[in-house]
Amino acid sequence: MNRIWVVVPAAGRGQRFGAVIPKQYAPLVGAPMLVRTLDRLLAHPKIAGAMVALAAHDPHWPGLTELEGKPVRTCIGGEERADSVLAGLRALADSVGNDDWVMVHDAARPCVRHHDLDALIEQGTRHSDGAILAAPVRDTMKQGAPGGRIEKTLPRSELWRALTPQLFRYGALFGALQQVLNDPALKPGITDEASAIEALGGRPLLVVGDDDNIKVTTLHDLALAEFILTSPA
Ligand SMILES: Nc1ccn([C@@H]2O[C@H](COP(=O)(O)OP(=O)(O)OP(=O)(O)O)[C@@H](O)[C@H]2O)c(=O)n1
Ligand SMILES: C[C@](O)(CO)[C@H](O)COP(=O)(O)O
Secondary structure, three states: OOOEEEEEEEOOOOOOOOOOOOHHHOEEOOEEHHHHHHHHHHOOOOEEEEEEEEOOOOOOOOOOOEEOOEEEEEEEOOOOHHHHHHHHHHHOOOOOOOOOEEEEOOOOOOOOOHHHHHHHHHHHOOOOOOEEEEEEOOOOEEEEOOOOOEEEEEOHHHOEEEEEEEEEEHHHHHHHHHHHHOOOOOHHHOOOHHHHHHHOOOOOEEEEOOOOOOOOOOHHHHHHHHHHHHOOO
16 A cells, blocks of 8 residues: 555634634644644654645745655645645645545644554555544533523434544545535535545544544643643653
């Protein structure tokens, strides 16, 4: 099996983070968070390289072209995360074939561990619809109603938190994203890669991932990420 390219969407504004610079460049254990995430991914032996989708005219990008001996390439992202992922896939067209596996991983998830990457690759590449890392829900889940009251309790045994990376064959993901992002009725619901595959009838595999593969969304998450990265594995 060819080594796997990873598309890293990193073109967000970090509005919920509320800092002066976009959160992907927040300092995290001595390096910008994006560099921490890229280093973690590219240190894995089965990863071929990274295609990073950046905001247009991003003044913070340090100009990396290689990390851990692997190529780091960049492209310009889009208005929404899914647009950035599609741009990254389009920019990889010269390096991957339709049947090659590709991963997508949030720049804002710097704590992903290699044993999770191992599990995703081992299990996902044996599943035609691809796979995602996901964490089983551990809290009781409530559906809210207008006015802030509880509508109902949801059966949590069937609920998972989608994480990243998410793993798909290049042609299948590229085609699905192109199709669903051109459909105004579908585009708002495409918040991860699996939802694009699902929208066309696919049923990706859920691969259990670590709860602490957190997405840094708010400032508080950054402190938690620092704790995770500096704690014994
Ligand atoms: N147009 C966008 C929006 C988001 N992302 C990336 O997708 C990942 C997950 O998105 P999120 O956590 O929502 O980041 P932001 O969109 O920056 O956050 P916010 O919604 O608070 O602005 C991040 O690495 C972010 O940089 C992207 O590449 N392109
Ligand atoms: C892709 C993702 O991280 C899976 O949980 C999530 O959907 C990203 O959401 P965001 O609002 O773009 O951060």
